[in-house]
Amino acid sequence: MEINTLENISLPELTQAFNLAFSDYLIPMHLTEPVLAAKIHAENIDLSWSVGAFDGGQLVGFVLHGTNKTAVYNAGTGVVPSHRKQQITRQLYDFILPKLKANHFESVQLEVIEANEKAIRAYQKIGFETVRVLQSYKGMIQPKYQPIAWQLQRLDALDWPLAQTFWDWPPTWQNSIQTIGNQQENIQIWALCTPEGSLISYLIYNQQSNRIQQFATHPAHRHKGAATYLFSHLAKQINKQTAMINADKADRTTDQFLSGIGLKRFIAQYEMMLSL
Structure with a gap:
């Protein structure tokens, strides 16, 4: 397993991995390439601060990060079904957090569905804390x-x-x-x-x-x-x-x-x- 940033990933590769990772999500999602490109633009996702796990050159896990001057936003975390239960999310953050801190970002924020207990526990182990509850x-x-x-x-x-x-x-x-x-x-x-x-x-x-x-x-x-x-x-x-x-x-x-x-x-x- 290789961990690296995503500035060299192609949009088709990223879209394929995104859709596979979210195919069995609590709210299933399927994005077209133009829709994912629009998300990247709108949410200021910077692929040089985003990170992926590669197995045999294939993207199997990722964290997409949007940025502003001081904060980082997790705009999507996903692991394809075949590579779950390997603590890939933890490995991705172990790789990227020191780099974010060294470049003077002050915080990372995200939203997670209230019923997604596994993801909540994973984020808590990394060090995330709940700051408020959101309703849609x-x-x-x-x-x-x-x-x-x-x-x-x-x-x-x-x-x-x-x-x-x-x-x-x-x-x-x-x-x-x-x-x-x-x-x-x-x-x-x-x-x-x-x-x-x-x-x-x-x-x-x-x-x-x-x-x-x-x-x-x-x-x-x-x-x-x-x-x-x-x-x-x-x-x-x-x-x-x-x-x-x-x-x-x-x-x-x-x-x-x-x-x-x-x-x-x-x-x-x-x-x-x-x-x-």
Whole structure:
């Protein structure tokens, strides 16, 4: 077994290994090469910081890592069925963690499905700790129109320093500012603003993934129908089921709102982190 980084792996090889590794996953996944390429771009996956296990030159296990200036994100860990129970995930991290630390990354983060007990134990043995529980939702939005005092606008860009003051919790990697910025061609930003142009509430929808990536309302203007109006407008625009993944489960207000608008809980995950 040889362990090495993945900068020299071809997209077809990586796609084949990814699909084989996830063929019997709790939520089976099958990605085409263009979809995996889009994931690599969106999540800032750097194959030079990603790592694979090779048996006879064939990729049999991998960890895909996205990066920013200080953090690393595990965007996917997989081992093909024929090579399980060999602690390959541990071997991959034993190889890559010293390199990440030497290059001044401060942490590694990931999400793991709450029911995936084997993976959770494996990550805990490596040193990962749970930092929060995440809830995902999907379904058909039930529109609930009501009069509002603000103007609906579609924005080309968002004032992120202002938008962050609306947050009660930081988004996960897949819904982060960086990931949204990497997908501008697929992003719709709907906002409610005052006649003077001040931002009241916003919703970010990714038309490629069919997911709501963020929504938030100014703290002084909550419970006045702003978010309900934006979700209702989106429902009219797309006229199909949609999803929102990885909301902070501790936020009961968000849970009650999403449930009330018609979305159903469908999976929970642990967000885990390893400090370097």
